Amino acid sequence: MRGMLVRRPLSLRQKMVLAMGGLVLVLGLAGTIHARLTLSNISNDELDRRALAISRGLESPATELLLTNDIFGLYLRVNEITATNADVRYVVVFDSSGDVRASSFAAGLPAGLRSSNPVQTSDPYSLTTLESSEGSVRDLAYPIQGGRVGLIRLGLTKKPIESRVDRLTFNLLGLTGLALAGGLAASYFLGTVLTRPLSGLAAAARAAGRGESAPQHELYAHPEVGQVAVAFDNMTRELRERDEERTQLLAKVMTAQEDERRRISRELHDEAGQALTSLLLGLTHLEQSVAEDDARALLAELRVMTTEAMDLTRNLARELRPSVLDDLGLEAAVGRYVADYGKKQRLDTDFHSGGFGVTRLRPETETALYRIAQEALTNVARHAGASSVNVLLERRDGKAVLVVEDDGCGFDVSVVRGSGSPSAKLGLLGMEERASLVGGTLAVESRPGSGTAIFVEVPIDGGADERDAHPDS
Amino acid sequence: MSATRILIADDHAVVRSGLRLILGAEPDFELVGEAATGDEAVREVERLRPDILVLDIAMPGMNGLDAARVIRTAAPEVRIVILTMHDDEAYLKEFLEIGAAGYVLKQAADTELVQAIRAVQRGEPFIYPAMTRQLIDIFLKQSHPAPAPPAADAELSPRETEVVRLVALGYSGQQIADQLSISVSTVETHRAHVMEKLKLHGRAQLVRYALSKGLLDT
Structure with a gap:
């Protein structure tokens, strides 16, 4: 069917649902992304501050222990730091010549760690993020006493932060989903409520088309559709009245036509028919009283013509409206x-x-x-x-x-x-x-x-x- | 032999004068009076007791039909000759039933009215010859109210009988289909079978068959 190919415009309800869904989705996703970024920035800053604080806390004891060459004391310090800070992945202390003096790594430095975070001479320290087999690690290279004594390398795992951000994201996405569901339901409901009176009117219009119309009183109070309903009811009432008038008029016309036919039929029958009858009788009388054969023949002819005229008149009258219908049913x-x-x-x-x-x-x-x-x-x-x-x-x-x-x-x-x-x-x-x-x-x-x-x-x-x-x- | 006393009832003066001319020309006819309406005709018949009443059908007030009925009871010895323009079988039948003795068309008034009055006066009925055909029709219809029953008096199934009954009652195919919960084409098939079986042609014959079998009595 051709009609099937025509793309139907969206209904109001569909539009509302789509708009509401889109809005909630965009807002929810944007909020989630924003919150995720903010939280991860804040958390990274905090992590950096913690790394610095730990390193600064280690700086003066490490200076002393390095200068006194107390490797064991340094080792204890390093152990203490890893023991008290769960997120510290590693602590390595280098001396000024770059040798490892104390390390939390049991099996030596992982390859590439040493050169992975060089400190520019102008900077007091350097922070970078390293990717390791255990996930992202925030690495701080902190020169002890400006690098004159040695270097502390501290690695803080970003896992807790990442899982916190992920949890937050998850929660926010969940909330977005809930909001989406709620929003969709609400807009669907709203759309239904808004369009119901219109659907009612549409149904009423279809009914009116079939000739069975009932006033839409319950819609009159409706703020938006009320006027339309009133106008619609007025229209159907006028149509019905006009239809009734038309029917009455038609009945009247038909009755008038029938009356007129009956009247003309009677006139033909009575007036014309009777006049012809008397003419016929007169001719008959005349025919009987004249003696000339010519005149009698002519009169006989006239009689026949009169009879034919009577038949014609009668047939015409009957075609118009048979008197049998009135007299005998x-x-x-x-x-x-x-x-x-x-x-x-x-x-x-x-x-x-x-x-x-x-x-x-x-x-x-x-x-x-x-x-x-x-x-x-x-x-x-x-x-x-x-x-x-x-x-x-x-x-x-x-x-x-x-x-x-x-x-x-x-x-x-x-x-x-x-x-x-x-x-x-x-x-x-x-x-x-x-x-x-x-x-x-x-x-x-x-x-x-x-x-x-x-x-x-x-x-x-x-x-x-x-x-x-x-x-x- | 005394003259035949005639009363004329016709609402048209021209017709009455024409009738006077014709009937007055007959030496053995005596025009005793005239009436212009049905009521007047009844009164004049009561008063004058004519031998013959020449009566028109279409008259104002009481028409010829009603006047004839009244007169037949009030004065049964008065013989009524209907003079009318109507050649309808229905009128003829109606008047014969009422007991009119003669029926003449105005178209033939010139030749047949005198003849009719004479015949009726002799005690013979007179029907305008051209209406003999109608008369025969009436007779045939009365002697054979239903057509000869079908040659093959075939057995009908209960369903077929029901279809015949409903068709005879004037129901449409759709109405019958709805009543019997079958399709319209099934109704038509049943009907065609029945017509074939009973050798009937047309709905009217089917109705007469149903009537003769008492299918419509319920």
């Missing part, structure tokens, strides 16, 4: 129409009716069903190419049922409803509208190649809707 009128129709269209027709008895339906129901039958049969003649039509008119279970079924070419109902020619669509709609105006329903069943059936059901509720066919008897 739906069953008689439809039966007559179907019979005439079959003759005129050269179609096999079969009409069955039942259940009507002597009580009549409401006039508007009778008119609606008659007109629907007429329209359906006209459609069959026009489009179906059928060879036979069945018309069923029954009254049972509190409803009147009309079925018009042909064996013609049929059609795809959904296609005609959707994109069919306007006239075909309007034909269906017109019949549906007529049925719904009298509270009924209309269904069309058809498939290409298998005929068409129109089903109409109109409820007849009880005696109130019935009028006696013979009120005077």
Whole structure:
């Protein structure tokens, strides 16, 4: 489907979640990095100060012990330092000629240690970080008495600092994760809360489209969506009112049309028909009283013409609105129409009716069903190419049922409803509208190649809707 | 032989005057009165007791149908000849049921009305000849209310019987499918089978079959 390829813009909720997540993540990570750097700087400074302090503490005893060549005393000092300071990896004391006088290394200096941290002559000491098999070590080269007596090399392990920084980082990342989860949940919730009224409105709009709208009162108090909800409700109410007005208007138009047809039909029948009748009778009388053969022949011709005019008038009147429908009811009128129709269209027709008895339906129901039958049969003649039509008119279970079924070419109902020619669509709609105006329903069943059936059901509720066919008897 | 006493009931003065011309030309007819409405016709019949009432259907107030009903009970000896423009079978049937003796179309008033009145006066019914076809239809319908039962009186399965019943009741394929919880095409298949089995054509025949089998009685 083409629609699937179109990238849908993110929903408000998704945007909020993304923004909140991104913010928390960036803040958390930046904070963590910053804290890690700061802590490790502070800790390194502290380590350096400790190295210096230890070295300075060792400086004066070492000076004395070196000058007195008390190697054992120096060794004790070195041992004491490594014993009391857990983070001291090594202490080495060199004399002024660069020989090792005391060392905490049991097996001699590791290779490369001696040259690894040279002290510039201008500097009082030199600090550097060495990488060893036991991890990073902060190495201090501290010349004793400016290098005149010797050199102290002190190594402090950075492991405790590193593990402290790592622990801090870990904790901060954990906190960031928690904050992220909380933030995501909060923004999701917020997004839901913010969009719920909109979703509600969207659902209401869909319902209104189906013609089942309920006011969105609970949204009126909503600070943002309230106005939209009020406007929406006003709109649906106006639409509904307009629709009702339209229906009323349509009913009125149809009633007016029917009244007008009835009136013209009666006029034709009564006025024109009766005038022609009297003309016919007058001509007959005249014909009987004149003696000339020529005149009699002419009068006879005129009589025939008058008779034909009467037939025309009667047919015209019946096509407009058959008086049978008013005088004798739906069953008689439809039966007559179907019979005439079959003759005129050269179609096999079969009409069955039942259940009507002597009580009549409401006039508007009778008119609606008659007109629907007429329209359906006209459609069959026009489009179906059928060879036979069945018309069923029954009254049972509190409803009147009309079925018009042909064996013609049929059609795809959904296609005609959707994109069919306007006239075909309007034909269906017109019949549906007529049925719904009298509270009924209309269904069309058809498939290409298998005929068409129109089903109409109109409820007849009880005696109130019935009028006696013979009120005077 | 005394003259036939005739009352004319038609709401149109022009028609009444035309009828006066025609009927007045017959020496053995006597026009005893005229009525312009159904009510007036009833009153005049009561008062004048004519032999023949020439009655129009469409009249203001009480129409011809209702007037004929009243007169048939109030004065059954008065013979009624309907004079109308309606050639509908339904009207004819209605009037025959009420007990009208004659039925003449206005289109044929010039030639047939006099004939009709004479026949009716002799005690014979008179129907305008062109309506004989309708008369035969009515007769055939009454003598065969349902068509001949199918030649093959095949057995229907309970499901088929149910489908026939619902089709006869005027339900749509979709409604039947919903009621029986089967698909629309299954409904159509059942129906086609039944039509084939019973050699029926069309829904109306199916309805008559269902009626004759008492399937719609429940």
